[in-house]
Amino acid sequence: MNNSYLWYQTLIKPLWSPPSWLFGPVWTLLYVIIAVSFGAVFYKAFTGKIAWLVALPFALNLVFNFAFTPLQFGLKNNLLASVDILLVLGTLIWAIIAIYPHIRWVAYSQIPYLLWVSFAAVLQLTITYLNR
Numbered sequence: 001m002n003n004s005y006l007w008y009q010t011l012i013k014p015l016w017s018p019p020s021w022l023f024g025p026v027w028t029l030l031y032v033i034i035a036v037s038f039g040a041v042f043y044k045a046f047t048g049k050i051a052w053l054v055a056l057p058f059a060l061n062l063v064f065n066f067a068f069t070p071l072q073f074g075l076k077n078n079l080l081a082s083v084d085i086l087l088v089l090g091t092l093i094w095a096i097i098a099i100y101p102h103i104r105w106v107a108y109s110q111i112p113y114l115l116w117v118s119f120a121a122v123l124q125l126t127i128t129y130l131n132r
Helices: 003-010 020-046 052-074 078-099 104-109 111-130
Strands: none
Touching: 003 020, 003 052, 020 052, 020 104, 020 111, 052 078, 078 104, 078 111, 104 111
């Protein structure tokens, strides 16, 4: 067992926190959805079918999404992880609004991601508060 996993296990978590084993399968499914849908957005931007400004929140969302694990488990910084998950949520909402007029299926395909990130944000903020 690695040090980050042990550290996370020692944190005070709310009773409604899902078991650790659930995160892997959920994120695997979400990353498939993200790869297909974000790939479609970037393809349309590269081919000039949509403006790069429409693709910007998708790019920022990836940056913030990929930053979460190093912030939470590398730096073991709940506060930075909380700020980051709010940025993931904010850029995802922006992305859905930006893409809806252009590629509606991409907007709708973000619903599972939006639901999970909303839950993850509440969970992370709660963990940060409980471990202050």
